[in-house]
Amino acid sequence: MVEETPWQQALRYANRADPYPFYKELRKTPVSRQPDGSYVVSTYREIVSLLHDTRISSDPTKCPQLASMMEGSGEPAVESEFMVPDIISSDPPEHDRYRRLMTRHFYGPSDAPDWISRLEPEIRRIVDDLLDGLRGKTRIDVVDDFAYPLPVTLICEVLGVPREYEARFHTWIESALDSFDLGPEASSEEAESRKKEGDESYREFQRLVSGLIDRYAEEPGPGMLSAMVHDDSPDGPMPKSALVSNAMLLLFAGHETTVNLIAHSVLTLLRHPDALEKLRRRPELIVPGVEELLRYESSVQFWFTRSALEDIEIAGTTIPKGAPVFLAYGAANRDPQRFTDPDEVDLERPDNQHLGYSQGVHFCFGAPLARLEVQIAVDEFVRRVENPRLVADPPPYRRNQVFRGPRHLLVDIGGIRG
Numbered sequence: 001m002v003e004e005t006p007w008q009q010a011l012r013y014a015n016r017a018d019p020y021p022f023y024k025e026l027r028k029t030p031v032s033r034q035p036d037g038s039y040v041v042s043t044y045r046e047i048v049s050l051l052h053d054t055r056i057s058s059d060p061t062k063c064p065q066l067a068s069m070m071e072g073s074g075e076p077a078v079e080s081e082f083m084v085p086d087i088i089s090s091d092p093p094e095h096d097r098y099r100r101l102m103t104r105h106f107y108g109p110s111d112a113p114d115w116i117s118r119l120e121p122e123i124r125r126i127v128d129d130l131l132d133g134l135r136g137k138t139r140i141d142v143v144d145d146f147a148y149p150l151p152v153t154l155i156c157e158v159l160g161v162p163r164e165y166e167a168r169f170h171t172w173i174e175s176a177l178d179s180f181d182l183g184p185e186a187s188s189e190e191a192e193s194r195k196k197e198g199d200e201s202y203r204e205f206q207r208l209v210s211g212l213i214d215r216y217a218e219e220p221g222p223g224m225l226s227a228m229v230h231d232d233s234p235d236g237p238m239p240k241s242a243l244v245s246n247a248m249l250l251l252f253a254g255h256e257t258t259v260n261l262i263a264h265s266v267l268t269l270l271r272h273p274d275a276l277e278k279l280r281r282r283p284e285l286i287v288p289g290v291e292e293l294l295r296y297e298s299s300v301q302f303w304f305t306r307s308a309l310e311d312i313e314i315a316g317t318t319i320p321k322g323a324p325v326f327l328a329y330g331a332a333n334r335d336p337q338r339f340t341d342p343d344e345v346d347l348e349r350p351d352n353q354h355l356g357y358s359q360g361v362h363f364c365f366g367a368p369l370a371r372l373e374v375q376i377a378v379d380e381f382v383r384r385v386e387n388p389r390l391v392a393d394p395p396p397y398r399r400n401q402v403f404r405g406p407r408h409l410l411v412d413i414g415g416i417r418g
């Protein structure tokens with residue numbers, strides 16, 4: 001039997017709760033070639049350098065190997081009848097034009113540049129209601145009862161997605177994400193059947209988003225999607241196919257990443273009682289604290305659509321033209337060459353420029369919203385939940401390797417304050 005590489009081991013579902021020993025092995029070879037010809041980059045310095053290198057593409061259609069790997073892994077093909085790559089899967093100049101068009105509406109009109117910070121009272125109200133709803137319970141699921149409803153309510157509101165669509169989105173997104181597998185288990189029978197289900201869910205999801213966009217084309221409504229449909233800037237409007245894929249990207253991004261960060265933050269604090277106590281005593285540490293919690297457990301472990309447009313010489317290795325390139329943010333955020341004692345949680349860590357939101361042209365544009373949501377959610381959880389204790393450690397994890405997070409997080413509690 002051929003021995004698996006540290007990367008293949010890190011991708012195994014059994015290691016989802018703790019991929020870090022494999023990342024440590026992986027970092028010994030900063031740029032490592034995998035048996036299938038792809039390259040994994042696991043050290044901070046090398047990832048940052050490639051994030052700013054125009055010889056790296058994010059468009060999987062420019063890399064036949066990547067396109068077929070994604071096809072075989074549960075990631076639906078981007079080129080169905082009306083799909084074009086979304087911004088995260090495209091390169092400048094198309095990327096920049098569409099990103100400008102999207103951020104224009106996401107950050108609010110130019111006469112209201114503080115639009116995201118003005119969401120704060122609404123976020124506080126949702127968090128308060130969620131915690132009030134837990135009164136009388138002695139055991140909660142931090143994922144379903146607390147982490148999930150906040151980002152989803154907000155992203156639907158920001159985009160203008162009617163609330164009644166949410167339950168269907170939720171099922172489809174979970175099923176599509178569960179079916180995505182780039183690891184050694186991808187060809188198992190079980191994975192094949194998850195892939196079939198995931199593809200179907202993805203198509204249903206696509207149809208619904210497409211229908212919603214048609215609705216807004218006929219009659220403008222509230223939120224970012226309708227504003228994008230009727231955009232009259234020099235960059236706009238986007239063709240329908242791009243609107244559909246980018247709307248789906250926003251719904252995916254707005255659902256999973258923030259949910260996983262809230263759940264991981266609670267898990268990490270309960271595993272580190274000193275840090276939890278410190279945050280209780282000094283709530284002002286919530287801002288740097290959430291950055292540290294994201295460094296420590298990255299919601300996006302790596303990205304999977306990049307490839308080399310030319311031969312690239314880096315860290316003593318040549319990545320050949322055409323090879324898929326995986327940038328392992330989760331490994332880089334624990335790189336001891338960049339972070340002192342990277343396996344420690346230090347809520348006051350100086351110079352904490354982690355890669356949790358990436359860098360360069362694809363830097364997460366939802367970061368200001370995600371930061372605000374998670375800061376308020378974790379701050380209120382720490383302040384109001386009495387005597388929280390983990391029921392199972394590690395908790396069960398979601399299958400997805402990119403968007404890593406607990407599927408459930410059962411916690412026994414003494415009550416809800418305030």
Ligand code: HEM
Nearest residue numbers: 087088253254257258261299300303357358362364366370
């Ligand atoms: C804790 C929460 C979040 C984390 C950790 C996160 C992380 C990331 C990362 C790592 C990337 C870059 C991927 C790459 O190309 O390598 C990214 C891109 C992106 N994120 Fe987020 N994200 C979060 C929340 C959000 C939210 C709430 C939204 C939308 C409302 C969002 C929208 C986007 C978009 C549109 C991109 C693509 C940007 C581009 O390609 O130019 N994200 N995010």
